[in-house]
Amino acid sequence: xxxxxxxxxxxxxxxxxxxxxxxxxxxxxxxxxxxxxxxxxxxxxxxxxxxxxxxxxxxxxxxxxxxxxxxxxxxxxxxxxxxxxxxxxxxxxxxxxxxxxxxxxxxxxxxxxxxxxxxxxxxxxxxxxxxxxxxxxxxxxxxxxxxxxxxxxxxxxxxxxxxxxxxxxxxxxxxxxxxxxxxxxxxxxxxxxxxxxxxxxxxxxxxxxxxxxxxxxxxxxxxxxxxxxxxxxxxxxxxxxxxxxxxxxxxxxxxxxxxxxxxxxxxxxxxxxxxxxxxxxxxxxxxxxxxxxxxxxxxxxxxxxxxxxxxxxxxxxxxxxxxxxxxxxxxxxxxxxxxxxxxxxxxxxxxxxxxxxxxxxxxxxxxxxxxxxxxxxxxxxxxxxxxxxxxxxxxxxxxxxxxxxxxxxxxxxxxxxxxxxxxxxxxxxxxxxxxxxxxxxxxxxxxxxxxxxxxxxxxxxxx
Numbered sequence: 375x376x377x378x379x380x381x382x383x384x385x386x387x388x389x390x391x392x393x394x395x396x397x398x399x400x401x402x403x404x405x406x407x408x409x410x411x412x413x414x415x416x417x418x419x420x421x422x423x424x425x426x427x428x429x430x431x432x433x434x435x436x437x438x439x440x441x442x443x444x445x446x447x448x449x450x451x452x453x454x455x456x457x458x459x460x461x462x463x464x465x466x467x468x469x470x471x472x473x474x475x476x477x478x479x480x481x482x483x484x485x486x487x488x489x490x491x492x493x494x495x496x497x498x499x500x501x502x503x504x505x506x507x508x509x510x511x512x513x514x515x516x517x518x519x520x521x522x523x524x525x526x527x528x529x530x531x532x533x534x535x536x537x538x539x540x541x542x543x544x545x546x547x548x549x550x551x552x553x554x555x556x557x558x559x560x561x562x563x564x565x566x567x568x569x570x571x572x573x574x575x576x577x578x579x580x581x582x583x584x585x586x587x588x589x590x591x592x593x594x595x596x597x598x599x600x601x602x603x604x605x606x607x608x609x610x611x612x613x614x615x616x617x618x619x620x621x622x623x624x625x626x627x628x629x630x631x632x633x634x635x636x637x638x639x640x641x642x643x644x645x646x647x648x649x650x651x652x653x654x655x656x657x658x659x660x661x662x663x664x665x666x667x668x669x670x671x672x673x674x675x676x677x678x679x680x681x682x683x684x685x686x687x688x689x690x691x692x693x694x695x696x697x698x699x700x701x702x703x704x705x706x707x708x709x710x711x712x713x714x715x716x717x718x719x720x721x722x723x724x725x726x727x728x729x730x731x732x733x734x735x736x737x738x739x740x741x742x743x744x745x746x747x748x749x750x751x752x753x754x755x756x757x758x759x760x761x762x763x764x765x766x767x768x769x770x771x772x773x774x775x776x777x778x779x780x781x782x783x784x785x786x787x788x789x790x791x792x793x794x795x796x797x798x799x800x801x802x803x804x805x806x807x808x809x810x811x812x813x814x815x816x817x818x819x820x821x822x823x824x825x826x827x828x829x830x831x832x833x834x835x836x837x
Contacts, residue, residue: 418734422734427731427734428729430734431729431730431731431733431734432718432728432729432730433727433728433729433730435727436725436727436728440721440722440723440786440791441764441773441791442786442791443764444762444763444764444773444775445763445764445765446698446701446702446762446763446764446765447701447761447762447775448473448701448704448705448706448761448762449473449476449477449704450761451469451472451473451476451483451777452485452782453777453778453779453781453782453787453788453789454469454485454488454779454781455779455780455781455782456488456559456779456780457554457559457560458559458560458561458562459530459558459559459560459561460529460530460531460561460835460837461488461492461530461532461561461779461837462756462757462758462779462836462837463531463532463533463534463536463537463708463710463757463835463836463837464488464491464492464495464532464536464537465488465757465779466534466708466709466710466757466758466759466777466779466836467534467536467537467538467708467757468486468488468491468537468546469706469708469759469777469779470534470706470707470708470759470805471486471537471541471546471645471646471650472484472485472486472645473705473706473759474646474705474706475645475646477704477705481624481630482622482623482624482630482631483622483623483624483625484548484622484645485548485549485550486546486547486548486549486645487546487547487548487549487550487551487552487553487615488549488554488558489552489553489554489555489558489611489612490544490546490547490551490552490614490615490638491537491540491541491544491546492558492611493607493608493611493612493613493614494540494543494544494614495532495536495540496528496568496603496607496611497600497603497604497607498540498678498679498680499527499528499529500527500528500568500572500600500603501596501600501678501679502673502678502679503523503527503528503572503576504572504575504576504579504596504599504600505596505678506519506522506523506673507520507523507524507576507579507580508579508583508592508596510523511579511580511583511584512583512584518829519673522673522828522829523576524573524576526569527568527569527572527573527576528565528568528569528572529565529835529837530561530565530835530837531834531835531836531837532835532836533656533674533683533710533757533803533835533836534654534656534708534757534805535656535674535680535681535682535683535684536680537650537708538650538651538654538680538681539651539679539680539681540680541642541646541650542642542649542650542651543679543680544614544638544639545637545638545639545640545641545642546638546641546642546645546646547614547615547618547636547638547641548618548620548641551615551618551620552612552614552615555610555611555612557610557611558610558611564606564607564610564611567606568603568606568607571602571603571606572603575596575599578595578599579592579595579596579599582595614638615638616637616638617635617636617637618635618636618641619633619634619635619636620633620634620636620641621633621634651681653807653808654805654806654807654808655685655686655805655806655808655811655815655816655819656683656684656685656686656803656804656805656806657685657686657687657688657692657693657696657803657804657806657815658685658686658687658688658802658803658804658832659687659688659689659690659693659743659801659802660687660747660802660832661742661743661744661747662744662747662748662832663687664687665687665688665689666686666687666688666818667686667687667818667821667824668684668685668686668687668818668819668820668821668822668823668824669684669685669686669687669823669824669825669826670682670683670684670823670824670825670826671683671684671825671826671827671828671830671833672825672826672827672828673828674828683833684823685803686815686818686819688815690797690798690801692815693801693804694771694794694797694798696804696806696810696811696815697709697760697763697774697804697806698763698765698771699810700806700807700810701760701761701762701763703810705807705810706759706760706761706777707759707760707804707805707806708757708759708760708803708804708805709757709758709759709760709776709801709803709804709805710754710755710756710757710758710801710802710803710836711754711755711756711757711758711792711800711801711802712752712753712754712755712756712800712802713755713756713758713790713800714755714756715752715796715799715800716728716729716796716800717790719784719785721785721786722784722785722786722789722790722791723786723790723791723792724790724791724792724793724796724800725792725793725795725796726793726795726796726799743799747831747832748831749831750831752800753802753831753832753834754802754803754832754834754836755834755836755837756836756837757803757836758776758777758778758779758790759776759777759778760774760775760776760804761775761776761777761789762774762775763775770794771794771797772793772794773791773792773793773794773797774791774792774794774797775789775790775791775792776789776790776792777789778790802832803836
């Protein structure tokens, strides 16, 4: 009797496991029968078991030497290395600013400190988390927006909007004045500790709101909390420089000016000039959404201390024309990509035909750009500085080049070269000076933006 009851319970449990779309024993048999058994598959298994997939999927027909000629190229500059950090957006943004300075000064050269600006980026992101928690404190912990702040209280990523806001507000300093620290180059441990502290503080602030504490008391406590975060950042990144003496040099390091004292804001005015905000537009290619519309990302990482990230959605043809106009005038551009797709790191070459995964696995990967974005299969992951374009006899782009931030020994002397077909599939964001933008596009950019949520697959920060 007991044995019969046990069998019934076992059968019932087995049926429950297979109910509502589970893999039943019959389904598993069908799956197993669908597997072709032949010597080719055995050979493939033996090969893949002992080798990297990319090595086996590499398209030999696409392995000819990389063509490094470009019909239009901006002046080269030194290549930096973000190392084990997610600060590509800052490296790319500062690349553009120092290139603009070199273009305007003819002989003078400058390299900006990433560690200096990153300090304030982290402090403002900490404030975003704490203030966001306060503003949503009456919502349950399960609320999507509350979860957003607690799940990712701080991070390295960003966009050019952050560079513009931070540089205008805090100024800039030369790289030699505030050099990289270990934690600037290797951010993971510092970020985990700061994130843990922010989550602890977030719970405390929610409790203060629940207890009916006055707004000024809550803000005073938040200021104390940010003081602790400031201390952690100071002993990991170095406290931001307040004043320094600097001598401008040429590209070979020869002094060209007398030593002069600067504050960070004075140095910003000396090298950048006026405001950055208002001089550029950000355009994006998002084929899921209507083109020629403006969008704004809710709770971008500088919401309280700067600007939300706003962009105009354009077809790739028009984005390419904006890029070409800027490069022809010797101006580099901030741009971002899904850099991990079809990249041949050894050659520094990106092309849609670098790897043939479909043939290797006997299938195909047919999703288009919109489908890849909506399913989280693709999105902007990495910012680089667009520096060159090669145009054919009809003025159509054949290939592009970017300055990367993975060190000078990576790729083609620190740069990556991408075919136009790759560029159109995996390029997402471009920041363009307004002087290169037609009037009709400038007017479109001034539309009232539609708000989009930061959880969207395309609006992760560039890292």
